[in-house]
Amino acid sequence: MNDSLKQETSHKTTWLVPFVCLLAGGALTGISTNVAKYAIDVGLTPLGFLFWSITGAAVILFMIALIRKELPPLNVRSLEYYFVAALVSVAAANLLLFSAIPHVGAGFVALILSLPPLLTYLGALILRIEQFYIVRALGVIAALIGAGALAVHKFSAPDSSVFWILIALCGPVLLAIGNIYRTLRWPDNASSGALAPGMLMAAALLLGLFSMMSDFSIAVPLENWLPLSMIAIQACVFAGQFLLLFLLQKTGGPVLLSLLGAVGAIVGVPVTIFLQGESPPEGLFLGATLIAIGVVLVTWGGVKIAKVK
Known part of the structure; x- marks a missing residue:
């Protein structure tokens, strides 16, 4: 009886942490797109805003790692991990998304962040990181259909x-x-608190080099306090977002991790409508409903898999 109770408590604890990380990290993802839209409106370039925000977040997470005595490991394997993950997951992806915001709207960018689940799930199945489970597959398909509409x-x-x-x-x-990539190449015995600042420092370096080798500027207009305020806010958002991302990666796996964007869409779109004055995207109710169903099904499927194991 006691063993059964302990097992049930263990299952609940095992999935409580990733579920909370999913909700909190997704909320920060949705907020991030809205802060980026406002920052560009007040005169910051997408590259400049991203560079200084990532740099600030790297400093914040490095200080936390220093206090917790979890400094980023420095070896060939970890350096490869930092720079490849930084290029794909941070620098390139966010630069494309932030650059597109003035042209397609923050609401649309928040919504398409719900697309990675299907691509991640297919990749995880092909590489045998995940086993096929019908409930999770239906959840991913539902989220994809919602975003596709x-x-x-x-x-x-x-x-x-x-x-x-x-x-x-x-x-x-x-x-x-x-x-x-981050799942397959996670350095041995490395904590999420140590890897996050390492990846962000690599991302800041890559963005800085890109600025030096191109005509894109990272200069910050200093006529008023708004640009610096936007950078400070986004640095804090990024710090929380990427710390939760790595923790969710470790505890929930790549497919649950990819649903950060779906949660971000549910949070970010209402903010763009009610606080930023954007028009609601057509098909919003159907899309948001299917995305929410997808999040529930994938999370529930993960709980079922944990119980079976």
Whole structure:
């Protein structure tokens, strides 16, 4: 009797942590797209905003790691991990998404962040990281259909920019690749608190080098306090977002991790509508409903798998 009770408590604890990380990290993802839209509106370039925000987040997480005595490991394997993960998951993906926001809207970018689940799930099945489970598959398909319906409406809008819609859609593809890579190449005996600042420092270095080798500027307008305030807010959001991302990666796996975008869509779209004054995307109710169903099914499927194991 006691053993059965302990097992049940263990299962609940095992999935409580990733579920809380999913909700909190997803909320920060949704907030991030809205902060980016406002920051660009007040004069920051997408590259400058991303570079300084990532740099600030790296400093915050490094200080936390220093206090907890979990400094990022420095060896060939970890350095490869930092730079590849930074390029795919942070620098390239976020730069594409932030650059597309002025052209397609923060609401649309928040919504397409729900696309990585299917790509991640397919990759995880092919690489045998995940076993096929019908409930999780249905959840991923539901989320994809919801996001797909919203994308179709966006393409059919008379003022839509096909180029920027396609650029924005490249972001979720890179995020899905990053989800798989970080799972496969996670350095041995490394904690999430140590890897997160290492990846962000690598991302800041890559963005800085990109700025030096191109005509894109990372200068910050200093006429008023708003640009610096936006950078400070986004640095805190990024710090929380990537710390939770790595913790969720370790405890919930790549497919549950990929649902951060789906939760971010549910949080981010209402913010763009009610606080930023964007028009609601067509098909919002159907899309958001299917995305929410997808999150529930994938999470529930994960609980079932944990109980079977």
